[in-house]
Amino acid sequence: MTALSHAGRRRRGLGGTLAFHTILTVVCLLWISPIAFVVLLSLRTFDDIALNGLGAFPTSFTFAAFPEAFRSGGVGRGLWNSLIVTFFVVTLTLALASMAAFALSRYRIPFRRTILMLMLAGNLLPPQILLIPVARIAQGMGIYDTLTAVIVVQIGFGLGFYTFVLYGFMRGLPKEVFEAALLDRCGPVQTYWRIVLPLCRPSLAALAALATTWVFNDLLWALTTLQSEAKFPITAALLNLQGAYASSWNLLAAASLMAAVPPALVFFAFQKQFVSGLLVGANK
Amino acid sequence: MSTSAPPATAAAPGEGRRPRRSRLGRRVPPVVWFFLLVPLAVELFWVFWPALNSFWLSTTTWGGVGVAEPVGTANYERLLADPIFRTALWNNVLWVFGFGGLSVVGGLALAVALNQPRRFVGVYRTVIFLPMVISMAVTGLFWRIVYAPGGPVNNTLELVGLGHLQQQWLANPDTALGAVLVAAVWRQVGYIMVLYLAGLKGCDPSLEEAAAVDGANAWQRFWRVVMPQLAGVNTVIFAITVIDSLRTFDIVWVMTRGGPFNQSQLLSTYMFEQAFSYVNLGYASAIAVVIFALAILFIITYVARQARAEEDDL
Amino acid sequence: MNHSSPFGITRRNLLLGSAGLAGSAVLTGCVGAGAGPAAQPSTGTGGGTPAEVAREVVLQSNMQDAGPRQALADVIGGVSDFDVTINTVATSQFRAQLPTYLTSNQAPDVLTWYAGSVTNSFAEEGLLYDVSELWESGNASGFSDALKDLSTYDGRQYFVPTNYYWWALFHRTSSFEEWGVSAVETWDEFMGLLDNLQTRGVAPLTTGLANNAWMAAAWFDYLDLRVNGADFHRELLAGQHSFNSDEVRAVMARYAEILPYFHPDSLSWDPQQAAAPIARNEAAMYLVGTFATAYWPEDQQSDLDFFSVPTIDPSIPSAEEAPTDGFMVAANARNPEGGKAVADYLASAAAQQEFIEKAVSPNLPTHPDVDTAGFSPLIQKGLELLNGTDQITQFFNRDSNDELQGTADTALMRFINAPGDVDVILADWQTAAEQVFSQ
Structure with missing residues (x-):
């Protein structure tokens, strides 16, 4: 179907193709330059940076920053904590949000628009201002300083937003599919599980990729609900590497690159889903 | 308030499918209530309860410990007289349009360009998304180097004969906000692109083909055929953009911290400074309430109208 | 309004009810209403009620820079009576979290901080543990009067300065x-x-x-x-x-x-x-x-x-x-006596000497008995500078x-x-x- 639909479009000339790739190559160079910068920085020695400045071309070359960053400041442990938290937050938030979005978008629930707006409104307040109340609530519930607290807080805070986004996508699903489901006497659970979730795969994958980068890069919620360094995420370890007065930028760059690998892999894995995934229109 | 159009009246004009649709939507099975109420309860507990606390704190003076002292509307009165708040508010209005507008246009353009089955598009998409996975600390450092005296921006200006425009971009009160805005858009574009890519997957390619057969050019096809199908996604992106514009924090904090002398301050950075550098939690909460009110103003009016327009179309 | 099912209305009422419940709970206040649950002394976590001083001590530190951080870990490694866990939190976040730490019913026992107005405001709220004993008979008893003034709130001491710089x-x-x-x-x-x-x-x-x-x-x-x-x-x-x-x-x-x-x-x-x-x-x-x-x-x-x-x-x-750094003990700590003992240890001449020798950046000791002869020429000169000045x-x-x-x-x-x-x-x-x- 994909092939057919594209064959229907007008063929592009060689000039168009060349322009397309030239423009995008330039754009990509602009977008990749910080990563090149970070890579270069991670391969320099501290003394080279201290003498020649951060913006200078390297006059030193060493991989030493990687093992050193990994050993110091709990980078390894932080990565592991971040992976655990990210996995549970992303999975549970998307599960709950897709359930709520399904209910709101497909059923005549009284005040459903108000409920949706209310859930979205929860995300309009800057998260920073909720930190101290959240810490107190976690303490009151006895889950302060546990990964559970980090996970449930972030689920709560993400829900409204993801529900809103998924609601938008679910409203766009063709009605005929649901009518067919009704005729097949599918219950709500089957409809949700067998029809809505598969059809929402592109948007779920896109959201999962985005959510992974956000949750993985979270610092504020973790430091608000945690006190023990053994439970800190990678971002807190990065912040410690940065130093209060003096920063070992080469170590920080190396650690940042290590921390970038998991969300980058997730994006890579998921982009297939929202790019070449199921074409809704092709189902008709 | 009428959330559900009464099926009995059947007021909606000429849609033959209505009876069937209302049969799907009318009766709400218990399990669907469960689907809705569990997430709602979690959010109410972890977001609304603390949020109500913050609303209440905005009427007090509180330093994080001890008893908060009620001061009525004093914090709000102080906001009106606070020159830094006025700067931050104005900057934020500029920010909503500059940051929001540019990132949506850029993200949409990239999504459309990269939604085609061409060579290397997967590589391009990944590259544009990659900045989001790099830690904010080194991102901020990178941009400070880019804008530094003798950095790439100034060197490029020199190279193309615009040497007189060279300056310390982040230290100049006139250019700091704009310089940060470019960095923020650069980071946001990948995110908007991902959402539009997901939205474009939901578009029906046969409609575009039909239009092409009818002789519509690419520009017409995009605006008349593709855009209408993206209505739902557009609503989502509008909301995201407004929320993010009002909450932008990290990139400003790592690049200028609102400086020099508060000239690149946004509401969120000023709030953070009040809350965590000065521990004026009452005053900071009042700023947060203003951010909340602005977001409501921008979003609820737009989104609610959108939702109402769709309402009859369940 | 025409709700097709009475079932829905009941559910909605339930929903409204729970929202109202949350609202009333808020009215009682979960923040800003004093120290809250943390005000009650915690009754021994993990089993034993501490009749004697427990071994576990948590040290919350904002020494994120590599040199001082390692030096503190090394010095703490010399503590034999307690099992000390150091949690390092970046300074910018540490400041933001201090109110949460101190009001928590599982507050860290001993915390790095600096002398001055912030410390005094915590003392005023009763969040700091009285360490006057260390100034009477502990390692701080030989510290200068200026340092004692800096650490005193309302006639009692709540702070133990251990080093300063210039x-x-x-x-x-x-x-x-x-x-x-x-x-x-x-x-x-x-x-x-x-x-x-x-x-x-x-x-x-x-x-x-x-x-x-x-x-x-x-x-x-x-x-x-x-x-x-x-x-x-x-x-x-x-x-x-x-x-x-x-x-x-x-x-x-x-x-x-x-x-x-x-x-x-x-x-x-x-x-x-x-x-x-x-x-x-x-x-x-x-x-x-x-x-x-x-x-x-x-x-x-x-x-x-x-x-x-x-x-x-x-x-x-x-x-x-010459900014002064040191330690304070949380009143809500699980093991405040242990925290106090660790602070006392950190104030000792031997601990200060080790810290200064190992921390990369130059620091000066607060304990008069620290043998400064072995310190670098730069530190010697710094000592001379501060000893020769009229006011600090x-x-x-x-x-x-x-x-x-x-x-x-x-x-x-x-x-x-x-x-x-x-x-x-x-x-x-x-x-x-x-x-x-x-x-």
């Missing part, structure tokens, strides 16, 4: 030799030195004002100490004088004199980047605290030297800035508070941007300061 004009010995210049003592000589260096094409002064302009306050502090003296400076920061006064105007006049001698890129550098031009012999001097020695490459460490900001008015008693202050924010520091950052950056607007800038500064003091 600020001065840092430069490289070899560069000064190369240029044929040397340290100076008077303002006229200093201006002559600045001129001399500038004609050689060297930037006489650097500083780092990007991102966070707090460094600008270092020169303000020192010029105020030199022009008006430490007593006036303390009173100014306590709100007893106006920033719009003739005295402050005189300070700004001196500030204006030196502005042309700063490397212009100082505006775009952070404090660390400002050290690089000195490392490359492109700039000469940097008014900075000893933490900055970590900014220079390894092979230049022994080349670093410093001198005090020159005298302006010989009739004014000399003064230096800390730093703008430590002598006042972080919010007043914010007003200083704004005013000083505006001044550096447009020195001619000094009148309106000082008037605005005073307005902002009054707002801070009125709270």
